[in-house]
Amino acid sequence: MSRILVVHGSPRGDRSTSRRLAEGFLSAWQARHPEGQITRREVGRVLVPPVNEAFVAAAFYPEPDARPLSMQADLALSDQLVGELFEHDLLLISTPMYNFSVPSGLKAWVDQIVRLGLTFDHTLDNGVAQYTPLLQGKKALIVTSRGGFGFGPGGALEALNHADPWLRTALGFVGINDVSVVAAEGEESAERTFAVSVAEAEQRLLDLARVF
Template identity: 80%
Template sequence: MSEILVVHASPRGERSHSRRLAEVFVTAWQAANPGARLTRREVGRALIPPVNEAFVAAAFYPEPDARPLPMQADLAFSDELVRELLSHDVLLISTPMHNFSVPSGLKAWIDQIVRLGLTFNHTLDNGVAQYEPLVRGKKALIVTTRGGFGFGPGGELEALNHADTLLRTALGFIGITDVTVVDAEGEESAERTFQISAAEAEQRLLALVREF
C-alpha cells in the first residue's frame, strides 16, 4: 500500500489555491486507500532553515560516521526531512509559482533533502564530477498554480517557467524521475477564467488517484 508525503509550499493558508487543489487529490486518495499512511510537511508557513556554512561543512565531512556532535546537530533537521522523504512511496508537492520559480520555503526544503551519501553520491572520474541518484522507486505529483497563462508545456511563456524545471531537475537528480505536473493558471485574470482552469485541474487530479 502506498504511503504519501504531502509538502505544502504556499505561504498562504485557506486562500491558497494550490493547497486546496492538492487536498482534493488527498481526500480522494485517502478514500481509495483507507488506512494508508499520510504525512503532511509544511514548508510554506513554517520556517525551513536555509543552507549555511555549518550545514555544508557537516554535510561534506569526509568521515560521515564520525561527525563531531556539533555537526550532527547542524544536520539533525535535514536528517529528519530525508528520513521522511525516503519512508514514503509518493511525494505530493503543492506550490504556487512565485516570480517564475518556487517559494523560498520549498527551495530551502530541496536544499535540505539533496544530501550527499543519502539521496545522491558524488565521485570523480579523471577529475570530472560524476553524480549517482540514490532514491529509488518513488513517484511525485506536483500541483501548481500560476497567476498568468501560457507557462505550461507549449505555452508562449513556457521559457519563463523555472518552477516546474527546478522541481523536475532537483527530484530527478536524486532519483525521482516519475513526475506528474497538474497546473491551474490565470489567477490574476478574470475570476471565471481561473475557475475553469482550476476545475479542469481538479478533474485531472481525481483521474490520477488510481495511478498513485
C-alpha cells in the same frame, strides 16, 4: 501506493489554490486507500532554515560516521527530511509559482534534502564529476498554481517558468524521475477563466487519485 509525503510550499493558508487542489487529491486518494498513510510537511508557513556554512561543513565532513555532536545537530532537520523521503512512496508537492520560481521555503526544503551520501553520490572519472541518484522507486506529483496563462509546456511563456521544471530537475538528481505535474493557471486573470482552469486541474487530480 500506500504512503504519501505531502510538502506544502505556499505561504497562504485556506486561500492557497495549490494547497486546496492538493488536499482535494488527498481526500479522493484516502477514500480509495483508507489504510494509506499521509504525512504532511509544512514548508510554506513554517520556517525551514536555509543552508549555511555550518550545514555545509557538516554535510561534507570527510568521515560522516564520526561527525562531532555539534555537526550532527546542524544536520538533524535535514536527516529527518531525507528520512521522510525514503519512508514514503509518493511525494506530493503543492506550490504556487512565485516570480517565475518557487517560494523560498520550498527552495530551502530542496536544499535540505539534496545530500551527498544520502540522496545522491559523487565520484570523479578522469577529473569529471559523475553523480549517482540514491532514491529509487519513488514517484512525485507536483500541484501548482500560476498567476497567468501560457507557462506550461508549449505555452508562449514556457521559458519564464522556472518552478515545476526546476523541481523536476532537482527531484531527478536524487532519483525521482516519475513526476506528474498538474497546474491551474490564470489566478490573476478573469475569475471565470481561472475557475475553468481550476476545474480542469481538479478533474485531472481525481483521475490520478484512481491511479496512484
